[in-house]
Amino acid sequence: MSLLQLEHVSHRYGNQRFLARQAEQTVLQDVSLTLEAGTCLGLLGRSGAGKSTLGRILLGLERPKAGRVLFNGQDIYDAASKDFRKDIQVVFQDSFAAVNPKLTAGQIIAEPLTNFLGLSPDALDERLGGLMTQVGLSKTDLTKYPNQFSGGQLQRICIARAIATNPKLIILDEAVSSLDMVNKALILDLLRNLKETLGLAYVFITHDVQAAQALSDRFMILDQGQLVGDYPTLRSFSEATDEHVQAIRQAVLAIHPRDRTIRK
Numbered sequence: 001m002s003l004l005q006l007e008h009v010s011h012r013y014g015n016q017r018f019l020a021r022q023a024e025q026t027v028l029q030d031v032s033l034t035l036e037a038g039t040c041l042g043l044l045g046r047s048g049a050g051k052s053t054l055g056r057i058l059l060g061l062e063r064p065k066a067g068r069v070l071f072n073g074q075d076i077y078d079a080a081s082k083d084f085r086k087d088i089q090v091v092f093q094d095s096f097a098a099v100n101p102k103l104t105a106g107q108i109i110a111e112p113l114t115n116f117l118g119l120s121p122d123a124l125d126e127r128l129g130g131l132m133t134q135v136g137l138s139k140t141d142l143t144k145y146p147n148q149f150s151g152g153q154l155q156r157i158c159i160a161r162a163i164a165t166n167p168k169l170i171i172l173d174e175a176v177s178s179l180d181m182v183n184k185a186l187i188l189d190l191l192r193n194l195k196e197t198l199g200l201a202y203v204f205i206t207h208d209v210q211a212a213q214a215l216s217d218r219f220m221i222l223d224q225g226q227l228v229g230d231y232p233t234l235r236s237f238s239e240a241t242d243e244h245v246q247a248i249r250q251a252v253l254a255i256h257p258r259d260r261t262i263r264k
């Protein structure tokens with residue numbers, strides 16, 4: 001049985017305005033995929049393709065209009081199955097927006113531990129120290145507040161919070177996209193390491209081809225809500241020349257200063 005299985009998932013957003021006559025916008029259309037435990041799926045696509053929407057659906061935050069999401073064979077939108085919540089965690093792009101600035105790092109990481117595991121104070125202390133080491137920070141950092149960390153360090157705090165409950169799957173929604181080159185490489189290393197030592201599966205949402213290639217075992221391209229490319233290996237993805245892969249590569253290349261056009 002696959003860890004995660006999406007069956008014909010479709011989603012659309014209605015127009016919220018009173019008496020609006022505009023049609024609903026289809027954001028995901030008939031998306032089916034499977035993800036095996038301990039593997040990373042690189043989910044690529046241009047802005048507005050529906051990647052984050054798919055991420056929210058996987059987290060149980062947004063019920064799709066059609067289709068099923070099975071985690072360990074159980075439909076996560078079944079009222080009865082709430083166990084998956086500690087097993088699927090998320091790391092977002094903007095680490096400063098993802099944490100409460102009034103809480104210390106220790107309080108931030110402790111939140112899922114107290115919510116889901118109910119540890120004793122001693123066990124909690126030990127777990128917090130262990131998590132800090134796992135993400136390359138020090139136990140003394142636990143008393144610091146978010147504004148006392150760099151972006152890369154705070155992303156490590158967010159990763160510590162995400163792995164705190166021993167999840168099986170982490171949704172990484174552009175989790176390295178705001179980091180500079182050095183921090184990006186370091187966080188990708190950390191994520192690869194955690195994947196191997198903890199047997200984690202990732203859905204790595206990104207439009208950064210190089211970052212995707214550094215971490216993913218399998219690759220898919222989402223375009224206007226539809227899966228338009230499925231590449232089962234790094235090699236098949238890096239050697240692909242179809243129009244969808246080219247569009248993704250060009251979108252990244254255009255960021256190079258040489259390719260930027262100055263608008264007047």
Ligand SMILES: Nc1ncnc2c1ncn2[C@@H]1O[C@H](COP(=O)(O)OP(=O)(O)OP(=O)(O)O)[C@@H](O)[C@H]1O
Binds near residue numbers: 027049052054
């Ligand atoms: N809550 C919402 N209500 C209405 N429309 C939404 C909502 N969330 C997203 N959308 C629309 O759904 C489409 C897909 O958005 P989504 O955020 O999933 O794209 P994305 O692939 O993550 O893009 P990006 O790379 O820019 O993060 C967009 O057209 C967006 O405007």
Ligand SMILES: [Mg+2]
Binds near residue numbers: 051052
């Ligand atoms: Mg997004």
